[in-house]
Amino acid sequence: MTPARLFWLATLCCALAGAVLRAKGLHSPIFDHPGWRQGDTAAIARNFALLQYNPLYPQTDYNGPPPNYVELELQIVPFLAATLYKLAGVHEIFGRLISYAFGVATIVVVGAFGRYLFRSAIAGVAAAAAYAVLPGAWYYSHTFMPDTAMVFFTTCALYACARWIVDGDGRSWRLWLPAALLLMVAFLAKPVAVTAAIPVATAALAAFGLRGTVTRAQMWALFALAFVPLAVYDQIVSSHAEWHWASGITKLHVLPSLAGALTSVPAFGAKAVAFGHALKMLATTMAGPVGIALAVVGFCVPLRSRSDALLWGWLGGGLLYAYVVVTVERVDYYLYILLPLAALAIGSLAAWAKERWGDAPPRRATLAGIAALTWLLALGVGYRQIAPYYGWSRVNYVRAKTLDATLAPGALVVMGHYDPSILYTINRKGWEEDPHLWTPFDEQSAIRKGARYFISVEHARLKQTNLELYCWLDRFPLVDPAAAWPVYQTDPALVKTGAEVRWRAFRKREMAGAYAGWRREWKTAPNPC
Incomplete structure (x- = not known):
């Protein structure tokens, strides 16, 4: 050779x-x-x-x-x-x-x-x-x-x-x-x-x-x-x-x-x-x-x-x-x-x-x-x-694929998490945002542009660090209350009865300082909303 x-x-x-x-x-x-x-x-x-x-x-x-x-x-x-x-x-x-x-x-x-x-x-x-x-x-x-x-x-x-x-x-x-x-x-x-x-x-x-x-x-x-x-x-x-x-x-x-x-x-x-x-x-x-x-x-x-x-x-x-x-x-x-x-x-x-x-x-x-x-x-x-x-998370993959099969086809979503791979697997377009930084005003803007779901991938972090958004989202029904990633149906036509009254009551309690220690107590405190 x-x-x-x-x-x-x-x-x-x-x-x-x-x-x-x-x-x-x-x-x-x-x-x-x-x-x-x-x-x-x-x-x-x-x-x-x-x-x-x-x-x-x-x-x-x-x-x-x-x-x-x-x-x-x-x-x-x-x-x-x-x-x-x-x-x-x-x-x-x-x-x-x-x-x-x-x-x-x-x-x-x-x-x-x-x-x-x-x-x-x-x-x-x-x-x-x-x-x-x-x-x-x-x-x-x-x-x-x-x-x-x-x-x-x-x-x-x-x-x-x-x-x-x-x-x-x-x-x-x-x-x-x-x-x-x-x-x-x-x-x-x-x-x-x-x-x-x-x-x-x-x-x-x-x-x-x-x-x-x-x-x-x-x-x-x-x-x-x-x-x-x-x-x-x-x-x-x-x-x-x-x-x-x-x-x-x-x-x-x-x-x-x-x-x-x-x-x-x-x-x-x-x-x-x-x-x-x-x-x-x-x-x-x-x-x-x-x-x-x-x-x-x-x-x-x-x-x-x-x-x-x-x-x-x-x-x-x-x-x-x-x-x-x-x-x-x-x-x-x-x-x-x-x-x-x-x-x-x-x-x-x-x-x-x-x-x-x-x-x-x-x-x-x-x-x-x-x-x-x-x-x-x-x-x-x-x-x-x-x-x-x-390594990759099989749990997150299954959850994302489940949402792909569950959510309305072509719906715009807000995903409370930074990860394009999860949003890609959910197979929906919309917004991916940090749940700590996203506000009710941001969510209202997204809803006016057509967002019909909020996917709370970091639900515990949302509840602990952004109580205002957590309680504002409470006005909408959940697709599955038992889901590890709660999904709020943010269609304005589906707002719960009395949601605005409960929201204003929450805001008054918040302004009075009722939730000053929420970060420390959120796991044991009753539902604030």
């Missing part, structure tokens, strides 16, 4: 192992971690299929009656899922399978990338084997989210850009086209991918120098094709979106946090602590303790790649994103873009070890045994990090 065929066989075996690992949880409801993000993604896919089959109009299930357009990245995974929904019906597993396919394909791309960068088949196979068991890549490859697709396209784009810069001297239009198109799709797939511009730029500067980089028309064309469609898409979606998530989070949280860190010593210290927490997430649920240790060593070994600048630029871009964004939005999958880089660093370590100690057959066998044991250790330790993520 030729070395090339042997490499591809080994890489495909790594991909097969990764595929087996990633199959866990494929049939689970979207209640596993992170249910709130998967709930949004699944809702957008279903709304593409059933309401508006247009990728420029993503909409969620909440914030009132539809349409509820949101400002988000180009919804590649939801739109592909919606296309399958139109052919075979709405089944969330299609969304998981799309991510799954992108996740397994990334293993192969990482292997080919490592082989090319380090001129070593060993580096490529080791990188593919490492990526197959990095816990973050392993887990998130089965979730109904856009991140795995983004990582796939970003990895492909950086691979294509590396080949264009190194092999094409930055002037080949033939190699330019796949690099530019992949970079464009990566940017559209999720904005975090724009950090890939940093390794591309550093690789070009290292290869051609400043003057050679800025005088190449292909470089300007590359970034134009990557950034302009993203800007145009964002402008289109922002023009009709009600929820401005990306720009809103950036303006209200990310930029003020960064400005504070640059102008205030206490804020700088707080951001440094948050950055440490981000790195801890990278070292645990994303790269895993074994993976992060091997990756750090891999960056330290004296093995030159075809573009060291690209690797260091990738690291710098990822860490910069972590410092600016992940210190504010503290979710581990925002660090996903660093995982292919970690796998490549592990590949470089394997290639260096083989060059340094593996010439004689007995040594090669010893190194192979060490590599196998290390891989198994990484697998076991990594799984321990992500095992809790697979």
Whole structure:
């Protein structure tokens, strides 16, 4: 067997192992971690299929009656899922399978990338084997989210850009086209991918120098094709979106946090602590303790790649994103873009070890045994990090499905709980709100807009912390008084007799201070309404 065929066989075996690992949880409801993000993604896919089959109009299930357009990245995974929904019906597993396919394909791309960068088949196979068991890549490859697709396209784009810069001297239009198109799709797939511009730029500067980089028309064309469609898409979606998530989070949280860190010593210290927490997430649920240790060593070994600048630029871009964004939005999958880089660093370590100690057959066998044991250790330790993520509440799922079968079809609801996955499973549109913050005035407004049910998912918290709303809702009958999630029928035609009189009496008692100690006494106190 030729070395090339042997490499591809080994890489495909790594991909097969990764595929087996990633199959866990494929049939689970979207209640596993992170249910709130998967709930949004699944809702957008279903709304593409059933309401508006247009990728420029993503909409969620909440914030009132539809349409509820949101400002988000180009919804590649939801739109592909919606296309399958139109052919075979709405089944969330299609969304998981799309991510799954992108996740397994990334293993192969990482292997080919490592082989090319380090001129070593060993580096490529080791990188593919490492990526197959990095816990973050392993887990998130089965979730109904856009991140795995983004990582796939970003990895492909950086691979294509590396080949264009190194092999094409930055002037080949033939190699330019796949690099530019992949970079464009990566940017559209999720904005975090724009950090890939940093390794591309550093690789070009290292290869051609400043003057050679800025005088190449292909470089300007590359970034134009990557950034302009993203800007145009964002402008289109922002023009009709009600929820401005990306720009809103950036303006209200990310930029003020960064400005504070640059102008205030206490804020700088707080951001440094948050950055440490981000790195801890990278070292645990994303790269895993074994993976992060091997990756750090891999960056330290004296093995030159075809573009060291690209690797260091990738690291710098990822860490910069972590410092600016992940210190504010503290979710581990925002660090996903660093995982292919970690796998490549592990590949470089394997290639260096083989060059340094593996010439004689007995040594090669010893190194192979060490590599196998290390891989198994990484697998076991990594799984321990992500095992809790697979858990989901069967009780909540059954309750949500029961409401789907019970409530009037197409009814607008108010759900007293923040969790798009539950609202998605109830299969109704309306509002999801914190029962502590929602007021009778908010509820009246929702009723005037058509809300016909209030689903009290956090009923105990509602009664304990928002007695005013709890007693105001008492004017409406319950669908099932014995239900764990009481559902009030908020149709104005169903208001109980004497409800307004009881409400005014409650307000008088409240103003007189009758409920000052309610938080402490609510479990034993008589019904206040």
